[in-house]
Amino acid sequence: MxxxxxxxxxxxxxxxxxxxxxxxxxxxxxxxxxxxxxxxxxxxxxxxxxxxxxxxxxxxxxxxxxxxxxxxxxxxxxxxxxxxxxxxxxxxxxxxxxxxxxxxxxxxxxxxxxxxxxxxxxxxxxxxxxxxxxxxxxxxxxxxxxxxxxxxxxxxxxxxxxxxxxxxxxxxxVQLEFLDPAAEEEGAGGAMFPTGKLVDDLEVPGIGVLKATMINAGIPTIFVNAEAVGYTGAELQDAINADPKALAMFETIRAHGALKMGLIQSLDEIATRQHTPKIAFVARPVDYVSSSGKLVKAGDVDMLARAMSMGKLHHAMMGTAAVAIGTAAAIPGTLVNLAAGGVARKAVRFGHPSGMLRVGVEARQKNGEWTVTKAIMSRSxxxxxxxxxxxxxxx
CATH class of the missing domain: 3.10.310.10 (Diaminopimelate Epimerase; Chain A, domain 1)
Structure with missing residues (x-):
């Protein structure tokens, strides 16, 4: 042979x-x-x-x-x-x-x-x-x-x-500028908020009706409140990734959110679309200890965010999801903005499992429509x- x-x-x-x-x-x-x-x-x-x-x-x-x-x-x-x-x-x-x-x-x-x-x-x-x-x-x-x-x-x-x-x-x-980051996803008509709403009622079988902000910015992302799914927003990886029921719950929410966003036409399509959309949960700040043992104080961040990537809780935060967080935080009325205090802002500091991250955003409203011209963050x-x-x- x-x-x-x-x-x-x-x-x-x-x-x-x-x-x-x-x-x-x-x-x-x-x-x-x-x-x-x-x-x-x-x-x-x-x-x-x-x-x-x-x-x-x-x-x-x-x-x-x-x-x-x-x-x-x-x-x-x-x-x-x-x-x-x-x-x-x-x-x-x-x-x-x-x-x-x-x-x-x-x-x-x-x-x-x-x-x-x-x-x-x-x-x-x-x-x-x-x-x-x-x-x-x-x-x-x-x-x-x-x-x-x-x-x-x-x-x-x-x-x-x-x-x-x-x-x-x-x-x-290395400083990165994501220009005009609202994603032009298929089925979404290029809209930042594909359903036309800042907050939707997302009906998920077996879970109920969840408040959700669904946004196309950086990467299509579905945000829900941490307490609505039984969490505080201060969780580390093992709290989610070691729990098969939690992983299945988040995947179910992600599938129904993707359907409502117009990213898929039927629920079975989600199995071949693992990268997008992302599913994340947010909360108001509380003190917690990060995965490195570093204390993250509530007073040092504006909000908490945890995001799923490829079916598991991410150890820190995906850069594209950080753009989505920054964009949503800058727009009054979204779940992310409300978790960050509900005020207009040009930047947000959020706590994630490994620590903190700051994202700057240039957002403006014209004729009732929100646009984001730039999201800025530093990486290496x-x-x-x-x-x-x-x-x-x-x-």
């Missing part, structure tokens, strides 16, 4: 924010994987080590969590006023599919540094010292992200004193390994 030899593909393993993933230049992929389709998905699944019925991704680069089962493909942009096109693939762990339905806000922080280092940004736009402004086209959702990347001695600066809760070591700060990024990934030639 003839066995296919392994092939090697240039790749970089990077941390971006509280996530990490395998980064590729489009031009470095095998020809069959340079276009969307089954060949590309099959390759990325094999790189990450999915589907894995053991849930460990031992035979691949994945880390067996939603935060570490990620891939990125970058190419020079042909769009005016953009440097690089950025495509994100969320790889399922135990199922054979790659979800292309949304962005990863955390890995967005690594896109600028990777693009500069890989020669995808014109050298004339990159200072020897200072801040390089990288204009990114987020191809999954058709939005612009502007990354401000520190440069020192002609190289991307990765080390520094910026601390990000959910990441163990400090690094250099670092190269963990670079070289080649190897996969069987028949992958």
């Amino acid at each position: 003839v066995h296919a030899a392994q092939i090697r593909i240039p790749a970089t393993y990077m941390r971006g924010g509280t996530s990490k993933g395998v980064f590729f230049r489009l031009q470095d992929l095998p020809a069959s994987a340079q276009a969307p389709g089954t060949a590309r998905d099959a390759l990325l699944l094999r790189v990450i080590g999915s589907p894995d019925p053991y849930g460990k991704q031992i035979d691949g680069m994945g880390g067996a969590t939603s935060s570490t089962s990620k891939t990125v493909i970058l190419s020079k942009s042909g769009r005016p006023d953009h440097d690089v096109d950025y495509l994100f693939g969320q790889v399922a762990i135990d199922q054979p599919f790659v979800d292309w339905s949304g962005n990863c806000g955390n890995l967005s922080a690594a896109v600028g540094p990777f693009a500069i280092r890989s020669g995808l940004v014109e050298s004339s736009r990159v200072p020897h010292d200072g801040i390089a402004t990288v204009r990114i086209w987020q191809a999954n959702i058709g939005k612009t992200i502007v990354a401000h990347v520190p440069m020192t001695g002609g190289q991307v600066q990765e080390t520094g004193n910026f601390e990000l809760d959910g990441v163990t070591f400090p690094a250099a700060e 990024a670092r190269v963990l390994m670079e070289g080649w990934v190897r996969v069987p030639g028949d992958a």
